[in-house]
Amino acid sequence: MSAATEAVGRPPTTVSGRLVRFIARTPVHLGLLAIAVIWLVPTVGLAITSFRPRDDIHATGWWTSFTDFSFTLHNYDLVLENAKMGSSFVNSIMITVPSTLLPLTIGAAAAYAFSWIRFPFRDTIFLMIVALMVVPIQMALVPLLRLFRDLGIADWYVGIWLAHTAFGLPLAVFLLRNFFITLPRDLIEAARVDGASNVRIFLRVVLPLSVPALASYAIFQFLWVWNDLLMALIFITDSDLFPMTKRITEMQGTYGAEYHLLASGAFLLMIVPLIVFFALQRYFVQGLLAGSVK
Amino acid sequence: MSSQAAPGPVGRPRGRRLPEIFKRQGWQGLLFILPAVLLLGALVAYPLVWTIVYSFGDTNSRLDIVNWVGFDNYKRLFTTDKVFLNRDDFPPEGALVNNLKWAVLYTTFSLALGLLIAVLAARVRYESILKAIIFVPMAIAATAVAIIWKFVYEPDPDIGVANAILHGGFNLDPIVFIGRADTVNYAIIFAYVWASTGFAMVVLSAALKGIPEEIIEAARTDGANEWHIFRRIQFPLLSLPMAVVTVWLTINVIKLFDVIYVLSRGGPGNSSEVIATQMFDELFQNGEGGYASAIAVVMLLLVIPLMIWNISRFRSERVVT
Numbered sequence: 134m135s136a137a138t139e140a141v142g143r144p145p146t147t148v149s150g151r152l153v154r155f156i157a158r159t160p161v162h163l164g165l166l167a168i169a170v171i172w173l174v175p176t177v178g179l180a181i182t183s184f185r186p187r188d189d190i191h192a193t194g195w196w197t198s199f200t201d202f203s204f205t206l207h208n209y210d211l212v213l214e215n216a217k218m219g220s221s222f223v224n225s226i227m228i229t230v231p232s233t234l235l236p237l238t239i240g241a242a243a244a245y246a247f248s249w250i251r252f253p254f255r256d257t258i259f260l261m262i263v264a265l266m267v268v269p270i271q272m273a274l275v276p277l278l279r280l281f282r283d284l285g286i287a288d289w290y291v292g293i294w295l296a297h298t299a300f301g302l303p304l305a306v307f308l309l310r311n312f313f314i315t316l317p318r319d320l321i322e323a324a325r326v327d328g329a330s331n332v333r334i335f336l337r338v339v340l341p342l343s344v345p346a347l348a349s350y351a352i353f354q355f356l357w358v359w360n361d362l363l364m365a366l367i368f369i370t371d372s373d374l375f376p377m378t379k380r381i382t383e384m385q386g387t388y389g390a391e392y393h394l395l396a397s398g399a400f401l402l403m404i405v406p407l408i409v410f411f412a413l414q415r416y417f418v419q420g421l422l423a424g425s426v427k
Numbered sequence: 428m429s430s431q432a433a434p435g436p437v438g439r440p441r442g443r444r445l446p447e448i449f450k451r452q453g454w455q456g457l458l459f460i461l462p463a464v465l466l467l468g469a470l471v472a473y474p475l476v477w478t479i480v481y482s483f484g485d486t487n488s489r490l491d492i493v494n495w496v497g498f499d500n501y502k503r504l505f506t507t508d509k510v511f512l513n514r515d516d517f518p519p520e521g522a523l524v525n526n527l528k529w530a531v532l533y534t535t536f537s538l539a540l541g542l543l544i545a546v547l548a549a550r551v552r553y554e555s556i557l558k559a560i561i562f563v564p565m566a567i568a569a570t571a572v573a574i575i576w577k578f579v580y581e582p583d584p585d586i587g588v589a590n591a592i593l594h595g596g597f598n599l600d601p602i603v604f605i606g607r608a609d610t611v612n613y614a615i616i617f618a619y620v621w622a623s624t625g626f627a628m629v630v631l632s633a634a635l636k637g638i639p640e641e642i643i644e645a646a647r648t649d650g651a652n653e654w655h656i657f658r659r660i661q662f663p664l665l666s667l668p669m670a671v672v673t674v675w676l677t678i679n680v681i682k683l684f685d686v687i688y689v690l691s692r693g694g695p696g697n698s699s700e701v702i703a704t705q706m707f708d709e710l711f712q713n714g715e716g717g718y719a720s721a722i723a724v725v726m727l728l729l730v731i732p733l734m735i736w737n738i739s740r741f742r743s744e745r746v747v748t
Contacts, residue, residue: 158550158551161547161550161551162551164547165544165547165548165551165557168540168544168557168561169557169560169561171621172560172561172563172564172621173560174579174588175575175576175578175579175588175621176563176564176567176575178575178578178579178588179574179575179578182578190586191585191586192585193585194584194585194586194588194591195588196588196591239462239463239466240463242459242460242462242463243459243460243462243463243464245459246455246456246457246458246459246460247460250453250455250456250459251453251456252453252454252455252456252457253453255456258460258464260738262463262464262467263738264734264738265467265471265472266734266737267678267730267733267734267737268471268475268727268730269681269682269703269723269726269727269730270682271682271703271706271722271723271726272474272475272478272723272724272726272727273470273471273474273475273478274474274478274710274719274723275474275477275478275481275486275490275710275716275719275720275723276473276474276477276478276481277470277474278490279490280474295466295470296470298466298470299466299467299469299470299471300470300471302463302466302467303467306463331455331459335459356566359568360567360568360569360570360571361568362568362569362570362684362685362688362689363684363685363703363707366688366707367711378568378570378685381570381571381574381689382570382688382689385574385577385689390581390586392578392581392586395574395577395578396574396578398574399570399571399574399575402568402570402571403566403567403568403571406566406567406568407563407566407567409566410563410566414559417566418562418629
């Protein structure tokens with residue numbers, strides 16, 4: 134491990150050699166330390182602030198609380214109840230779970246066909262779907278608003294589910310198809326020779342072998358939807374249905390500089406992505422890299 | 428029986444052909460893709476066409492087209508609309524110019540910092556923890572990033588850490604970073620570079636690890652120093668990953684919305700407006716569906732070259748990510 138990460142040069146064997154090497158590297162260590170501090174300070178500051186009493190926040194900087202810290206959970210009480218972040222947390226889940234599962238299943242079915250069934254214009258259709266991947270959501274807003282209103286589904290979650298599903302599908306198809314075609318051909322041919330139907334091959338052979346790819350996409354889409362503000366601003370109009378991103382944005386307008394509420398609210402919004410990140414870092418990074426075309 | 432391999436980009440490697448048994452089930456393939464195609468058709472492709480149609484009209488507040496105006500919306504965007512593009516002053520200003528500023532500064536700094544950290548981190552033992560620290564902001568909602576930095580930029584030096592450093596460290600007067608037309612763009616760009624550097628770093632770091640150790644060892648044996656190794660070996664081999672990152676960051680810039688909407692709402696005045704925030708305002712504040720659609724079409728036109736590049740890359744790579 135250390136030899137691989139060290140990467141540069143053979144490690145000196147003598148004590149003085151190591152010392153020289155360490156001193157020569159000091160600017161690198163200092164530079165990286167500075168970078169790490171710059172990257173940590175903003176988030177840590179907000180985290181500490183979310184646990185400080187309102188009066189303290191406005192009297193002294195959060196950095197003074199390293200020496201003089203009074204801890205409270207009162208901000209979280211306030212933001213969960215009075216500012217309705219509690220119900221917004223539930224709303225975010227209500228929006229995110231179907232908006233992840235729908236494109237995952239629909240996309241996986243399409244990806245299977247694009248990899249293992251032959252049909253006319255297959256590659257043309259696939260290419261068209263890939264091309265839709267980078268279409269900005271703005272290109273559909275006005276017609277979708279009208280469509281959802283005309284269909285009478287503008288008042289609940291259905292509109293945002295559909296919009297997220299449609300805009301998440303191209304990536305799902307692209308990503309999963311690229312994984313499915315790497316599965317061993319012999320396996321699928323053998324299943325077919327044994328008389329297995331396409332549905333059966335898809336469910337019993339392809340899906341179980343593709344868990345890493347399915348997980349990568351699911352995590353990417355989950356975070357994408359969880360973190361989305363634009364679609365929520367547009368398609369969720371009923372204040373009781375606001376997800377957390379929209380709720381915080383609204384709080385930002387009404388409560389301005391009430392940092393005890395904004396800080397704890399922002400932390401509630403961040404907590405799920407942070408858990409996902411630390412628990413599933415490998416899939417997370419894979420999904421993100423694979424999604425980098427979006 | 429045709430033995431021709433599926434053409435081009437997305438087909439399997441030429442010369443390999445599907446056995447007969449795969450071919451009789453074409454109709455089943457269509458069934459499998461049907462839900463995806465229907466959804467994409469109804470909710471992406473069809474609205475996309477309609478947005479183009481809308482961009483040639485004016486709408487009422489119920490988004491019905493009330494009259495056709497030809498290219499007037501586009502003319503207005505590029506000539507009389509000072510929010511979108513103000514050419515009276517030099518240098519020009521407006522949302523479009525701000526997007527350009529973003530494209531240059533945000534892209535350059537995210538890429539350069541990501542590269543720097545990837546290269547330096549590979550030389551230390553604490554690489555993985557350092558990379559995790561840099562990467563975490565990628566997981567967070569842009570909304571939360573905006574709140575985090577709103578707090579950093581707070582003018583009161585007893586609240587905002589940026590002004591605490593300016594005040595305590597250099598005895599300077601507080602700067603209202605987000606409230607001043609001449610600082611707001613750079614302040615938000617810096618905040619978003621902070622959020623995006625992790626992406627560039629992860630991609631470039633992975634690419635660096637893919638360079639065979641023997642090449643670098645050989646160069647070192649020949650007397651190359653660290654700088655030469657970076658400049659002559661690593662940097663050239665990173666050109667494709669860097670292009671990939673640049674394209675991703677640029678697409679991000681064109682779609683940029685959340686962080687500006689939360690931090691400044693395009694203000695003060697219109698000084699930090701970008702295409703997407705203006706489009707939103709035209710639609711929801713001014714009720715101008717046609718005009719907003721014209722802005723959306725401009726966004727699409729900006730994205731298309733990047734889309735073509737992406738697709739041609741899939742072609743050349745025969746798509747296995």
